[in-house]
Amino acid sequence: MSRIKVKQAKQSQQAQSAGSSSTSLAESQFSLSSYIGAVNLDKQLTLAKPAVKGTKKTTPGRRYRGTAEFLSEDNAEYLYLTNSYIARGLDTESDAIVRNGYSITPTNSSDQAEIDNIIKYNDLDLIIRDINRFIGLYGQPMLEIYHDKETKTWKFEILPPTEMDYLRDKSNNILYDKTTGEPQGYVQKRDGKDIAIWQGEDAKRIVVFKNRTLGGYIDGIPGIQSVLYPATEYGHIRSSISDSFIRSLPVCHIVIDGASPEDISEVTSAVGTKFTARTVYVTSERFNIENSMPRNDIDVFRFMEPTLSEIAAAFSMPIEMLAATEYLKADDFNDRYAEWIDHIKMRQKLIASIFERKVFNKIFPDGVSFKFNSPATLDTTELLTNVGYAVQSNAISADIALEILAKAQVFGPYTDDILKSRKSTGDVNNSVQKEEEKVVDKSEEVEE
Numbered sequence: 001m002s003r004i005k006v007k008q009a010k011q012s013q014q015a016q017s018a019g020s021s022s023t024s025l026a027e028s029q030f031s032l033s034s035y036i037g038a039v040n041l042d043k044q045l046t047l048a049k050p051a052v053k054g055t056k057k058t059t060p061g062r063r064y065r066g067t068a069e070f071l072s073e074d075n076a077e078y079l080y081l082t083n084s085y086i087a088r089g090l091d092t093e094s095d096a097i098v099r100n101g102y103s104i105t106p107t108n109s110s111d112q113a114e115i116d117n118i119i120k121y122n123d124l125d126l127i128i129r130d131i132n133r134f135i136g137l138y139g140q141p142m143l144e145i146y147h148d149k150e151t152k153t154w155k156f157e158i159l160p161p162t163e164m165d166y167l168r169d170k171s172n173n174i175l176y177d178k179t180t181g182e183p184q185g186y187v188q189k190r191d192g193k194d195i196a197i198w199q200g201e202d203a204k205r206i207v208v209f210k211n212r213t214l215g216g217y218i219d220g221i222p223g224i225q226s227v228l229y230p231a232t233e234y235g236h237i238r239s240s241i242s243d244s245f246i247r248s249l250p251v252c253h254i255v256i257d258g259a260s261p262e263d264i265s266e267v268t269s270a271v272g273t274k275f276t277a278r279t280v281y282v283t284s285e286r287f288n289i290e291n292s293m294p295r296n297d298i299d300v301f302r303f304m305e306p307t308l309s310e311i312a313a314a315f316s317m318p319i320e321m322l323a324a325t326e327y328l329k330a331d332d333f334n335d336r337y338a339e340w341i342d343h344i345k346m347r348q349k350l351i352a353s354i355f356e357r358k359v360f361n362k363i364f365p366d367g368v369s370f371k372f373n374s375p376a377t378l379d380t381t382e383l384l385t386n387v388g389y390a391v392q393s394n395a396i397s398a399d400i401a402l403e404i405l406a407k408a409q410v411f412g413p414y415t416d417d418i419l420k421s422r423k424s425t426g427d428v429n430n431s432v433q434k435e436e437e438k439v440v441d442k443s444e445e446v447e448e
Contacts, residue, residue: 060181061174062216071225073162076137079224079231085308085322086224086231089315094132096344097351098125100373107366115360115368117153127156128351131209134161140210140220142186144198145359154363159206163188166218167199174218183218207358211350223314230310316343324392333396337386341376348372 064070079086104115118124127143134141138161148155166174167185175184185199186206198206210220224231259267305319305328312319318336319328349372356370387404390396396404 056181060176060216061218064214064217069228071222071228073138075228076222076224077162079227080137083231083311085311086227088322089311089317090133090136090224092317092321093136093315093344093347094129096375097132097348097372098128100375102348102352102370102372104360105369105371106364107368108364111364111366111368114153115364117151118156118363121148121151121153122156124156127158130158131351132347134158135209135211135220136223137161138220139212139222139225140208143207143209143359145205145207145362156359159188163190163195165189167197204362207354209351209354211347227311227314230307316340318390320389320392321386322389324389325394333390344375345372348375 080090081087104119106112106115131141131143141161142159142164144157144159146155146157147153165187166183167187168174176182177184183203185197185203187194187198188196208220211223212221212225213219214221305325308322308325309319309328312322317340318333319325320333321337321340352370352372356368360368360370383405387396387401391398391401
């Protein structure tokens with residue numbers, strides 16, 4: 001009941017009670033009850049109104065004051081160029097995102113021809129691969145959108161990650177738009193000089209791709225940030241292995257009683273000229289010489305695998321996809337591989353969402369739908385490579401590998417005869433396949 005009706009009901013009730021004694025009790029009760037109901041409804045509507053008013057006053061972003069070291073751009077490039085496992089993790093992840101293709105479907109079907117031209121002239125597969133690798137290396141690669149006069153279509157260009165930054169004031173604070181809260185613009189710097197600036201309408205042509213940030217921290221965090229210390233430790237481990245190798249070489253213990261300077265010179269010369277990779281030979285009737293065999297055993301995998309596991313964890317992938325392992329192995333490779341596939345799907349959704357909302361929807365007002373195909377389906381080469389690593393690492397048995405390859409029809413149409421052609425008797429839980437050794441009785445050898 002509206003306020004007008006409530007007012008009319010109240011006036012009618014007062015007029016009837018003052019000037020007319022013929023109004024029945026039932027009619028008065030009806031008017032009163034209607035009025036009470038309207039008042040209650042009015043109270044509910046009043047409570048539904050927002051109680052807090054005002055506009056946003058905070059400035060976006062925040063300074064980082066933590067103790068952890070942030071991965072610099074030059075260190076990220078150094079790790080990618082010198083650590084094969086980090087490079088393999090980034091490249092494998094980026095390839096998996098686009099290996100089975102994608103589809104870009106416009107809401108308006110007449111836009112499809114232009115979208116096909118964009119994919120063709122931009123080599124979009126390569127751009128997507130680089131964007132994902134640069135998210136891992138630099139944290140926030142920036143893409144410029146512009147209309148190319150020669151091809152007469154829209155071009156996408158990834159700007160140099162090591163030269164791009166937000167517009168900042170003299171105190172190095174990022175400049176924000178007071179209305180939208182977005183950065184005012186972007187700048188490209190080289191040799192300490194500003195060589196390109198995007199602000200105002202031009203700033204809308206820049207798209208920032210980033211995956212992880214801290215609370216209120218606007219800069220994207222590199223994907224390999226979490227392996228900065230393990231990867232650094234990896235370098236120390238390699239140095240320690242070299243040192244351990246030298247220490248493990250055979251040594252020659254020479255005891256010289258009452259040695260003169262000439263005696264020491266003779267021994268030094270003999271050791272210097274007769275040193276080999278296996279031992280040291282010194283011949284002298286005046287010295288007591290003892291050759292000792294090495295006592296320090298070198299086991300590279302004991303040093304390396306813990307670090308490899310942390311690098312693999314940064315990409316949510318099984319360690320067996322990075323390298324063959326000796327100790328870190330289990331019988332749950334399929335489950336961990338499935339988790340990695342889910343990780344790739346999340347990366348696909350992230351990139352597709354940014355392309356859809358911030359790239360193509362700027363070009364096509366009616367909007368588009370960007371969908372990646374599932375990364376679960378492997379081509380023959382990828383499947384053989386991944387299964388090969390798993391078998392080498394004893395993560396899965398040869399029989400399980402054969403079953404995976406057979407069901408994927410790597411060897412042709414799938415039939416049960418393929419699996420029956422080989423049976424193994426190894427321990428599946430430990431994934432270690434050992435052939436049974438035949439014990440031959442000595443008496444049988446004599447009779448033969």
